[in-house]
Amino acid sequence: MADRDEVQVARWSAIRERVGACLRELRVSAAATSQARLSGDLEDLGYHVTQSMISRYEQGVLDAPLTLERLVGWALCCASLSAPAFRELMELAGYYVPWSSEDLAHFDTMLRRYRALPLPDQIVLRRKLLWHVLGLRTADAPEHRMPLGSRR
Amino acid sequence: MMLEPERAATLLAERLRRPLSDGVSRPEGDGAAPDGGQAEPGRLGQRVVPKSGRDWLARRTLEELGIHCEATGALQDLKGFLIASHRGVEIVVSDRLAPDERLAVYAHLLAHALIDEAPHASRTFFSRLEYVEGREPVGRSSAERRAEMVADALAQAILRGRLDGAPQYAYRRTREPARNAGLRPALGRLVLDICHRTSLALFWHLPRYQKLRSRPEITFLVQRLESLVRVAYAC
Ligand SMILES: [Zn+2]
Numbered sequence: 001m002a003d004r005d006e007v008q009v010a011r012w013s014a015i016r017e018r019v020g021a022c023l024r025e026l027r028v029s030a031a032a033t034s035q036a037r038l039s040g041d042l043e044d045l046g047y048h049v050t051q052s053m054i055s056r057y058e059q060g061v062l063d064a065p066l067t068l069e070r071l072v073g074w075a076l077c078c079a080s081l082s083a084p085a086f087r088e089l090m091e092l093a094g095y096y097v098p099w100s101s102e103d104l105a106h107f108d109t110m111l112r113r114y115r116a117l118p119l120p121d122q123i124v125l126r127r128k129l130l131w132h133v134l135g136l137r138t139a140d141a142p143e144h145r146m147p148l149g150s151r152r
Numbered sequence: 153m154m155l156e157p158e159r160a161a162t163l164l165a166e167r168l169r170r171p172l173s174d175g176v177s178r179p180e181g182d183g184a185a186p187d188g189g190q191a192e193p194g195r196l197g198q199r200v201v202p203k204s205g206r207d208w209l210a211r212r213t214l215e216e217l218g219i220h221c222e223a224t225g226a227l228q229d230l231k232g233f234l235i236a237s238h239r240g241v242e243i244v245v246s247d248r249l250a251p252d253e254r255l256a257v258y259a260h261l262l263a264h265a266l267i268d269e270a271p272h273a274s275r276t277f278f279s280r281l282e283y284v285e286g287r288e289p290v291g292r293s294s295a296e297r298r299a300e301m302v303a304d305a306l307a308q309a310i311l312r313g314r315l316d317g318a319p320q321y322a323y324r325r326t327r328e329p330a331r332n333a334g335l336r337p338a339l340g341r342l343v344l345d346i347c348h349r350t351s352l353a354l355f356w357h358l359p360r361y362q363k364l365r366s367r368p369e370i371t372f373l374v375q376r377l378e379s380l381v382r383v384a385y386a387c
Contacts, residue, residue, distance in 0.1 A: 099277070100275065106279070113281055120228050129235065135239030
């Protein structure tokens with residue numbers, strides 16, 4: 001295993017329980033999303049995460065690190081997601097979200113409107129949102145391999 | 153943020169006013185409209201894009217500016233939406249809309265980006281959803297309803313190809329640099345600034361003023377008055 005992968009796995013081991021608890025909280029609070037539904041929604045975004053993987057991620061027992069893309073996708077599929085909750089989750093997972101207070105407020109309003117839409121509209125919007133949210137970074141920040149920027 | 157609503161709205165209005173201006177070629181050339189229809193001859197003998205081709209022209213113009221446009225059949229409650237971030241700008245519209253409705257959505261979304269209050273420099277993310285009539289979220293605030301009304305008026309100005317049929321401060325964020333120094337030019341600029349601000353305030357609150365301001369003779373009058381002030385105050 002390459003050094004970088006070992007570091008990533010070690011980092012993940014240190015945070016997986018907290019991240020898992022946060023993801024579970026996101027999924028079950030407010031209008032709860034079932035594991036089956038979440039798995040289907042993630043599949044629709046192009047990520048294969050089975051129900052059993054969801055369960056193990058939430059318990060913090062899965063060794064394979066949850067990628068940034070899947071993490072953001074998971075969050076977007078949960079009905080209780082808000083901008084502060086999103087930022088909290090990202091910070092917990094070690095990512096810095098460089099949003100201004102305007103961005104944050106705007107994203108929150110956007111999420112509320114998005115959830116009020118019928119499912120087909122939500123799906124179209126979610127796919128687009130995922131792409132844009134993954135690209136968020138400060139204008140003057142150097143190009144990151146992972147656009148949200150890993151925090152040391 | 154990559155979205156430059158002022159530039160996009162200005163160029164789109166210009167193109168819609170003169171559909172066959174330089175730099176825009178037809179997809180199939182030879183006068184054929186993009187929908188396969190025949191181009192209509194204009195008054196002065198030049199060909200103009202038929203009404204059904206105007207949405208193609210708008211889409212083409214936006215894409216020239218780096219705004220990715222896409223149509224989808226999956227939208228139900230939304231006519232379309234706009235998302236802008238560092239990853240780019242995209243507009244998604246429902247393909248159930250007729251061409252002129254799609255065109256109106258493009259213009260309306262741009263208008264929203266123009267009137268957005270937050271300074272664009274501090275933004276890394278902007279989005280806007282446009283709803284099918286009757287499917288709008290309930291309980292919209294009066295500020296939101298007013299913004300809708302203003303966006304509609306501004307979109308109409310874009311569609312008519314006459315952005316100057318709206319107050320300058322509604323579509324122009326960048327202020328012209330002072331040409332002359334001194335007290336008199338400064339006073340002239342102050343007078344103009346007050347006039348533009350008043351016009352913008354009226355535009356935001358009075359639908360009747362929006363209508364009045366959109367009339368070509370009023371636009372002409374406003375431009376003449378501005379020229380007079382500029383001459384009188386050497387500003
Ligand atoms: Zn609107």
